[in-house]
Amino acid sequence: MSNKSSAYGQVSGDTDFRKKYDLEEYAAKAKAREAEEREERKARYEAKLAGKKYYKPLDGSETLTTAFTKTHDFSKLIGTSTLVPAGSAVGRRGRGAGFYCEACDITLKDDKQFISHLTSVQHQRATGHTGEVRKATAADVHSRIEEVWERLQARKREEVVTLQERLQVRKEEEEKEREEKRRRRKEAEERKRLEKEQALKVKTEYGDDVRIEGEHDEDDMMAMLGFTGFGTSKK
Known part of the structure; x- marks a missing residue:
C-alpha cells in the first residue's frame, strides 16, 4: 500500500476521514416508519369500510384554525403558462398540471377546488391545525x-x-x-x-408701381366695371 498523502491530507488507502453511519440507528428509524405506515394503512382501510373519510389523527401539537392572512389573486395567472415537469401525476396525488398544495401533496384542477381544499379538514390537519376555530371575545x-x-x-x-x-x-x-x-x-x-x-x-x-398683395384690388375691380374714376365736374 502506498504511503502517499491524498488531496484531503490523508494517507492513500486510509478511509477513516469518511463519514460514519450508525446502521442500527437507521434500521430502527426505518422499522418505526414502516410501523407507522402500516398503522396508517390499517386506519384508512377501517375508515373506508365504515364509509368514512380518513384524516390524520391529532398528536397534541396542533393549533386552532385561524382566518386566512393572505388572499390568492388568481387573475394574475390569466394568459400565463406553467411548465409541468416530466413524469407529473395525472390524478390528484402528486404535483401536476393545476393548483398544487405542497402540504397535502395533491393537485387541484381549478381555483374553486383549491380554495375549497384550503378550508378542508385534510388540509387543516396537514398544516398543523385542529380544524376548530377559537371563539372570539369582545x-x-x-x-x-x-x-x-x-x-x-x-x-x-x-x-x-x-x-x-x-x-x-x-x-x-x-x-x-x-x-x-x-x-x-x-x-x-x-x-x-x-x-x-x-x-x-x-x-x-x-x-408705387410695386403691387403689394391686396393693395390695388379695389382699383382693378373698378376698371373691370368700366369706371375710370369718380372725378368732379367742378372746375
Missing part, C-alpha cells in the same frame, strides 16, 4: 373592527393623494398646452410683422 371583535377601520382610512388617504397627484399632473399639462398656444401665436404674429415690413421695404425701394 376584545377580539373590537380589535378587528379597529383594524378594518384603519385599513379603510388608509385606503381613503391613498385615494386622496392619488387624486391630488392626478389633478397636479392635469394642471401641468394644461399649463404646457397654454404655453404652446402662446408660442404659436407669437410666431404667427412675428411672421406677419416680418412679411409686412418686407413688403413696405420693397415698396419704398421700387416706388
Whole structure:
C-alpha cells in the first residue's frame, strides 16, 4: 500500500476521514416508519369500510384554525403558462398540471377546488391545525373592527393623494398646452410683422408701381366695371 498523502491530507488507502453511519440507528428509524405506515394503512382501510373519510389523527401539537392572512389573486395567472415537469401525476396525488398544495401533496384542477381544499379538514390537519376555530371575545371583535377601520382610512388617504397627484399632473399639462398656444401665436404674429415690413421695404425701394398683395384690388375691380374714376365736374 502506498504511503502517499491524498488531496484531503490523508494517507492513500486510509478511509477513516469518511463519514460514519450508525446502521442500527437507521434500521430502527426505518422499522418505526414502516410501523407507522402500516398503522396508517390499517386506519384508512377501517375508515373506508365504515364509509368514512380518513384524516390524520391529532398528536397534541396542533393549533386552532385561524382566518386566512393572505388572499390568492388568481387573475394574475390569466394568459400565463406553467411548465409541468416530466413524469407529473395525472390524478390528484402528486404535483401536476393545476393548483398544487405542497402540504397535502395533491393537485387541484381549478381555483374553486383549491380554495375549497384550503378550508378542508385534510388540509387543516396537514398544516398543523385542529380544524376548530377559537371563539372570539369582545376584545377580539373590537380589535378587528379597529383594524378594518384603519385599513379603510388608509385606503381613503391613498385615494386622496392619488387624486391630488392626478389633478397636479392635469394642471401641468394644461399649463404646457397654454404655453404652446402662446408660442404659436407669437410666431404667427412675428411672421406677419416680418412679411409686412418686407413688403413696405420693397415698396419704398421700387416706388408705387410695386403691387403689394391686396393693395390695388379695389382699383382693378373698378376698371373691370368700366369706371375710370369718380372725378368732379367742378372746375
